[in-house]
Amino acid sequence: MKMYYEKDVDTEVLANKTVAVIGYGSQGKGQSQNMADSGLKVIVGLREGGSSWKIAKDDGMDVRTIEDASKAADIIHILLPDEIQADIYNKSIAPYVESGNTISFSHGYNIHFKYIKVPEDVNVTMIAPKGPGSMVRRTYLEGFGIPGLVAVEKDATGNALQVALAMGKACGLSKAGILETTFREETETDLFGEQAILCGGVTELINAGFSTLVEAGYQPEIAYFETCHELKLIVDLIYEKGFAGMWNDVSNTAEFGGFTRRERIINPDAKAEMKKILEEIQKGKFTKEWSLEAKTNMPMLNRLRELESEEKIEKVGSKLRKACGLEKKAKEKEEKVVVV
Numbered sequence: 001m002k003m004y005y006e007k008d009v010d011t012e013v014l015a016n017k018t019v020a021v022i023g024y025g026s027q028g029k030g031q032s033q034n035m036a037d038s039g040l041k042v043i044v045g046l047r048e049g050g051s052s053w054k055i056a057k058d059d060g061m062d063v064r065t066i067e068d069a070s071k072a073a074d075i076i077h078i079l080l081p082d083e084i085q086a087d088i089y090n091k092s093i094a095p096y097v098e099s100g101n102t103i104s105f106s107h108g109y110n111i112h113f114k115y116i117k118v119p120e121d122v123n124v125t126m127i128a129p130k131g132p133g134s135m136v137r138r139t140y141l142e143g144f145g146i147p148g149l150v151a152v153e154k155d156a157t158g159n160a161l162q163v164a165l166a167m168g169k170a171c172g173l174s175k176a177g178i179l180e181t182t183f184r185e186e187t188e189t190d191l192f193g194e195q196a197i198l199c200g201g202v203t204e205l206i207n208a209g210f211s212t213l214v215e216a217g218y219q220p221e222i223a224y225f226e227t228c229h230e231l232k233l234i235v236d237l238i239y240e241k242g243f244a245g246m247w248n249d250v251s252n253t254a255e256f257g258g259f260t261r262r263e264r265i266i267n268p269d270a271k272a273e274m275k276k277i278l279e280e281i282q283k284g285k286f287t288k289e290w291s292l293e294a295k296t297n298m299p300m301l302n303r304l305r306e307l308e309s310e311e312k313i314e315k316v317g318s319k320l321r322k323a324c325g326l327e328k329k330a331k332e333k334e335e336k337v338v339v340v
């Protein structure tokens with residue numbers, strides 16, 4: 001394992017360099033503000049007429065078209081949604097890429113699956129925060145940061161790793177540590193994590209538990225607290241102190257019940273399916289499916305979003321979070337990030 005901290009990274013390699021951050025969504029906003037506050041010359045590349053343009057202007061960023069930003073930059077950091085990056089790269093970025101430039105990403109998707117092809121004399125790097133953009137910003141303002149990943153796919157200039165690490169330091173990631181990886185490893189594990197555990201697995205687990213209780217006649221509000229709300233408290237314990245710390249904090253009853261029942265939920269079938277999901281990712285089957293979906297205006301994604309919003313747990317959760325002031329608190333946290 002190779003981990004880089006503050007002392008290992010010199011941002012001097014970016015002196016007199018211009019970083020164009022393309023996109024001002026979750027990651028673009030957080031990362032570009034952090035890099036600018038750390039003293040880098042940052043410009044933001046956006047399409048005219050999109051809603052980000054005004055947001056970035058209001059944040060005081062130097063906003064230009066994607067073409068102009070790419071032209072002016074030494075480092076082009078592409079923070080657009082993955083499914084549109086290749087089109088925008090080919091149309092608005094590639095014509096302006098010069099020898100010795102760096103094309104940088106926060107996810108290896110388009111490089112690893114070869115949707116974007118970069119000229120031989122250009123660096124291809126990745127600096128990826130392990131968390132959403134709002135957290136990248138919030139932790140930076142609090143004087144710390146979240147961990148990140150760094151990878152170099154192509155080192156044309158001989159210092160591509162230093163360039164990527166310097167961007168990571170300016171984003172605040174080397175305070176917590178930047179772990180070295182490869183485009184392949186980051187891309188495949190990221191897709192697997194979000195599908196099987198973080199986004200897909202966990203929502204299905206919660207909803208299965210919630211509906212089991214509701215169908216058995218328990219109050220939906222009680223079911224929500226038990227299967228969804230409390231999950232955060234448990235995950236926080238695991239995040240801070242590992243499994244052992246969590247088991248130590250819950251009751252002996254919970255510990256015994258958890259140990260003796262958990263393998264009936266995540267059973268060998270579930271594990272076998274995880275393996276299949278990973279293989280679909282590795283073989284490019286998932287990417288093919290997603291790329292077709294994105295090209296046809298996302299009929300399946302839109303339908304699934306609609307169905308998800310009709311789930312009972314969503315209605316109960318929304319009502320309860322309001323009643324407990326949780327939504328207000330989350331909003332205040334977001335606003336604090338914007339105001340500071």
Ligand code: NDP
Pocket residue numbers: 023024025026027028046047049050051052053078079080081082084088105106107128129130131132133
């Ligand atoms: P977002 O979906 O938040 O990006 C939105 C930005 O893209 C907006 O500025 C939007 O501009 C612009 N955009 C969208 N469509 C177009 C278009 N057709 N033409 C031009 N600009 C467009 O992206 P994320 O920040 O979520 O993701 C960026 C990258 O970071 C991805 O590679 C992702 O995998 C990676 N990543 C994301 C994480 C996250 O937590 N979100 C975590 C780690 C990595 P406009 O307002 O004009 O539409």
Ligand code: MG
Pocket residue numbers: 107190191194
């Ligand atoms: Mg991802």
Ligand code: MG
Pocket residue numbers: none
């Ligand atoms: Mg309990």
